[in-house]
Amino acid sequence: MAFIEVDQVSKHFQVHTKAKGMWPALKSLVKRDYTTKKAVQDISFHIERGELVAYIGPNGAGKSTTIKMLSGILQPTSGTIQVGDIVPYQDRKQNAMRMGVVFGQRSQLYWDLAMEDTFDLYKHMYKIEEQQFKRNVEFYVELLQMQEFLTRPVRQLSLGQKMRANLAVALLHDPDVVYLDEPTIGLDIIAKSRIRQFVKEVNKEKQTTLMLTTHDMDDIEQICNRIIMIDQGQVLYDGSLSAFKESYAGGHFIRIELESDSFWLEDERLTVVKDEGPLKTIQFQKKQIAVPEVIQILTAHNRVKDIQMRETSIEDIVKDMYESRSTASEG
Ligand SMILES: Nc1ncnc2c1ncn2[C@@H]1O[C@H](COP(=O)(O)OP(=O)(O)OP(=O)(O)O)[C@@H](O)[C@H]1O
Numbered sequence: 001m002a003f004i005e006v007d008q009v010s011k012h013f014q015v016h017t018k019a020k021g022m023w024p025a026l027k028s029l030v031k032r033d034y035t036t037k038k039a040v041q042d043i044s045f046h047i048e049r050g051e052l053v054a055y056i057g058p059n060g061a062g063k064s065t066t067i068k069m070l071s072g073i074l075q076p077t078s079g080t081i082q083v084g085d086i087v088p089y090q091d092r093k094q095n096a097m098r099m100g101v102v103f104g105q106r107s108q109l110y111w112d113l114a115m116e117d118t119f120d121l122y123k124h125m126y127k128i129e130e131q132q133f134k135r136n137v138e139f140y141v142e143l144l145q146m147q148e149f150l151t152r153p154v155r156q157l158s159l160g161q162k163m164r165a166n167l168a169v170a171l172l173h174d175p176d177v178v179y180l181d182e183p184t185i186g187l188d189i190i191a192k193s194r195i196r197q198f199v200k201e202v203n204k205e206k207q208t209t210l211m212l213t214t215h216d217m218d219d220i221e222q223i224c225n226r227i228i229m230i231d232q233g234q235v236l237y238d239g240s241l242s243a244f245k246e247s248y249a250g251g252h253f254i255r256i257e258l259e260s261d262s263f264w265l266e267d268e269r270l271t272v273v274k275d276e277g278p279l280k281t282i283q284f285q286k287k288q289i290a291v292p293e294v295i296q297i298l299t300a301h302n303r304v305k306d307i308q309m310r311e312t313s314i315e316d317i318v319k320d321m322y323e324s325r326s327t328a329s330e331g
Contacts, residue, residue, distance in 0.1 A: 001082075002046035003209055004070070004177065009079030010233075011040040011065050039065040041233035042079070049176070050207040052200075054214065054224040054241075058322045062233040063213040067179045070211070071101055084176060097126065100170030104182030107162060108169055109154045115165050116150045119172065126173035133172070139205075140168040143198050160191030167195065171202060177209040184216055196222045217315040229321070236321065241314070248317045251285040256298055257306040264301040270294065278305075 014034045018025075040062040047053055057063050068074040069081055072088035072095045081088055088095040102108075109118055123133045141147060144164040149157055157165065163183060170178060180199070184192040200223060202208050212224060220227065220241065227244050229237040237244060258278040265272065265282070269289045274281035284294055291309065298304060 003049040003051075003084060004045075004047040004211075005080070005082045006046070006066075006070075007044050007080045008042050009040060009044070009066075009069065009076045009081055010038065010042050011062075011069060011074060012077045013037040013039055038233050040069070040076075040230075043230065043233070043235050044079075045228055045235065045238055047209060047211070049209055050203065051226055052203055052210045052212070052224045053226045053228060054212050054220040055228050055230070056214065056220065056318065057230040057236075061230045063230065064181065066230070067101070067181060067211070067213065071099060071179060072096065097173065098176045100173070100175040100178040102163075102166050102170045102178070102180045102183055104163070104180075104185040107154075107166055109162065109165055111155045112153050114151050114153055115146065115168075118154065118165070118169060122169050122172050128173050132174065136172055136174065137168075140171065140198075143201055144168055144194065160187050160194075163187060163191070163195060164198075167198060171208070174206060175208065177211070180210065180212045180214075182214055182216075183212070184214065184219055192216070192218070193222075199223055217313065217318060221314060229318070231322070245312070245314060245317070248312075248321065251283050251312065252291075253281055253283050253310050253312070254291075254294055254298070255279065255281045255308045255310070256302070256304050259303040259305050262302075265298070267297055270297065 013036070015037045017033045017035050018028070043062075043066070055063055055066065065074065069076050070083060070088055072092040075089040083095060084098060086095050086098070109115075110121070113121065119133075119137050122128070128136075141150065144167065146161075146164055146168065149161050149165075154162065154165065167180075167183065183199070184195055187195070196219065199210060199212075203210055210223070212219060214220065225241055227237060227239065227241055228235060239247075253273070256279070258280070261277055263280060267289075269284055271283045272280050273283045282294070282298070295307065298307075
């Protein structure tokens, strides 16, 4: 049995439909009309202990709803969820003792308390043993470089410092699983990188299972080894990061800058995918044509000032997938 088992889970919300016009609005005071919003629709996935999983999808895809069901806040409309051997919504307290949650835009910290007091508070809340508490505070303070702001009230901390503090608190009781919702949102590059390093280090040291929702593709590349992508409440992809790139990557790109607007290219292995006057982006598959030959073809017929190479990033792939899904559902 996997550590997290989500089987054919759906979550539907009854949404009140607002009546337009005065008479229908008055009528709706007596009898309300509802429609069903299918936030999550028949999703299944299994996650083993210690996995680092990116749970991604466009806005409104159903990510937070899934995390809320996993953390026991919401009960599924149908299907089954087990985390460890617990059904989260049935045993919320026990589930909470075994998990940590960080919502990037919400804080679990107390504004007027300093971090050292906040740690004490959570020690009592989670009934953490003295030794384990000391060991973890030391480990997290060191790893997240929190020494400089331990004694300051939380309201005086920067966004990055607050995020580090939230992470330390969420992990203080050594949870088996941690759900991170946009943990690097709004942070600068250094703060992001510190948080990514921290998450990986904790996973390595303690085999903590991680489920991460993010819109930042660098978070995924640097932290996760598996992606579950959902859209409109359904799973679109579930597999390794490398297989994801292999299956969906549109090949390689070369971007050339020409000395003038005149351009000549006739080779069916090369496709111009972006034309910005003297700047051309050309796509090709390495299996069909090697890079030196691409360069040779382009430079033989054109006056080239500059050349840049790049692979399809997962950012490109994800953007393409989101866009093609939204075009399909509009059409
Ligand atoms: N309590 C609720 N009542 C009605 N509809 C809801 C409720 N919670 C979520 N929804 C709807 O369900 C869908 C999925 O929402 P959810 O918050 O899970 O998406 P998300 O993938 O987390 O999006 P984002 O990336 O914007 O946070 C959305 O259309 C949302 O409006």
